[in-house]
Amino acid sequence: MTSGRTLMLIDGLDTEAVDGDWLPVYAPATGELLAEVPRGGRADIAAATGAALAAFDGWRRTSPAARGRLLTQIGDGLRAVKEEIAVELARETGNAIRLQSRPEVQSAIDLLHYFGGTATELKGETVPLGAGLLNFTTREPFGVVGAMTPWNAPVQLSVVKVAAALATGNTVVIKVSEEAPLAVLAVARIFNRHLPPGVLNVVTGLGDEAGAALLAEPRIAKLSFTGSTAIGRMVMASAADRVVPVSLELGGKSPSIVFPDADTDATADGVIASMRFPRQGQSCTAGSRLFVHESIYDSFLARVTAKAALLVVGDPLDEKTDIGSIINARQFARVDRYVRGAIELGAEALTGGSRWPGSDQGFFYTPTVLTGVDPGWAAAREEIFGPVQVAIPWHTEDEVVALANDSPYGLAGYVWSHDIDAALRTAARIDAGWVQVNRGLGQLPGLSYGGIKASGIGQEFSIEGALDAFTHRKTTTVAFRA
Ligand code: NAD
DSSP states (O other), X not given: OOOSBOOEEETTEEEOOTTOOEEEEEOTTTOOXXXXXXXXXXXXXXXXXXXXXHHHHHHHHSOHHHHHHHHHHHXXXXXXXXXXXXXXXXXXXXXXXXXXXXXXXXXXXXXXXXXXXHTTOOOOOBOOOSXXXXXXXXXXXXXXXXXXXXXXXXXXXXHHHHHHHHHTTOEEEEEOOTTSOHHHHHHHHHHHHHSOTTXXXXXXXXXXXXXXXXXXXXXXXXXXXXXXXXHHHHHHHHHHHHTOOEEEEOOOOOEEEEOGGGOSHHHHHHHHHHTTGGGTTOOTTOOOEEEEEGGGHHHHHHHHHHHHHHOOBOOTTSTTOSBOOOSOHHHHHHHHHHHHHHHHTTOEEEEXXXXXXXXXXXXXXXXXXXXXXXXXXXXXXSOOOSSEEEEXXXXXXXXXXXXXXXXXXXXXXXXXXXXXXXXXXXXXXXXXXXXXXXXXOOOOTTSOBOOEETTEESOBSSHHHHHHHHEEEEEEEEEOOO
């Protein structure tokens, strides 16, 4: 367990903020002060960027195979302390260790091994331009990548960016979320044991201080952001000001469409997993708009609510717990506001709808399924980022596709049917970056993941996504005597 002060990592060294200020990190489930981290600002971002820039030339000249080997070794190093990191992560995020934190660390290990193994896939092309001309392309790193990540799955979402950026020859300054920086800092120390100083720099601090400084830092060559759509817009505006490329993984309000043949327990389990109830619904890919065919609406919702009601809410570190604590008081109040607002307009909570009974501390919310919701209401349109699913009946495929696509977001989608024609037809018509048929689980290394519309730009989790996000295609044209 962490206690006292945990330093950030700049140029291979444990570092305090230049200003000497600190930020507290609390355990959401208990309110306990876990540690203080440096309150980084402009000077710290400048120091981290200078270190990353100094390390860039050596790192880009390191062979892709050698870079890949180092990432694989970092993955092995993380695997050796997996349980320790999972406990730290569960404590600071409030996420249940069995269903969320331990699998999240495993995902980070898998990502390091995946990018370690694919780092050599930086292939270019040759283009025939006629006799006497050799024209070829190479994939070049941008330089220093400025990354920013949120608190909901901080280790996985930080590692996916860092591993992809490093595999492709960039160096990194990452500003991690002030809500949950400790496990990422612990993972960064494993990186640091294997990498030259300055290749990875981790700055802690507030969004409008360290985050804003990162956006304004002129030596950052590429911005890569995961977080809310509101802040994503600011990131894009900063990128536009400086004309640097930007990748954005933003919010979602993803549809989950259940066909008449899918009135089964297996689908109900899948719908609960896709809603990410075991992460308190704090997931960008949550299938939070549940469209159920009218012919099975009551029976299927009975299955879902019966299963949701069995989920155990409580201490994130208890192996029996399915659902932990919401991250903080502000987010808890926001979730409850959406639920109260919908109920005042006439919605009914089939299950949940309030604080978990008997929890006088922490931010424990009962998994909630709302019915009687108009698709135009805020609860059905806006990202709640909490354990709240709205259920809406549908009649025809055309109608449900229109409802599904009537959203500013386009991150994920779920289709539940074993009628292969209906399932594939519907999957093809959903406007989203990632559609799953009869599966409600998270990303796997190798699949390209990312949103469209207000859910973002670019893709992660695959080497193709990494090449698009973290390299540019450079053309070299050579004339020779043919
Ligand atoms: P957030 O946008 O508030 O914060 C994300 C990061 O940006 C944090 O590091 C934060 O400190 C920083 N930041 C905040 N204000 C800033 C500012 N003014 N200038 C610069 N940086 C600033 O998001 P959050 O609350 O941490 O996370 C929840 C959001 O993230 C949800 O909207 C969720 O959908 C989204 N998310 C998206 C994905 C995805 O892959 N698409 C994954 C996880 C979370």
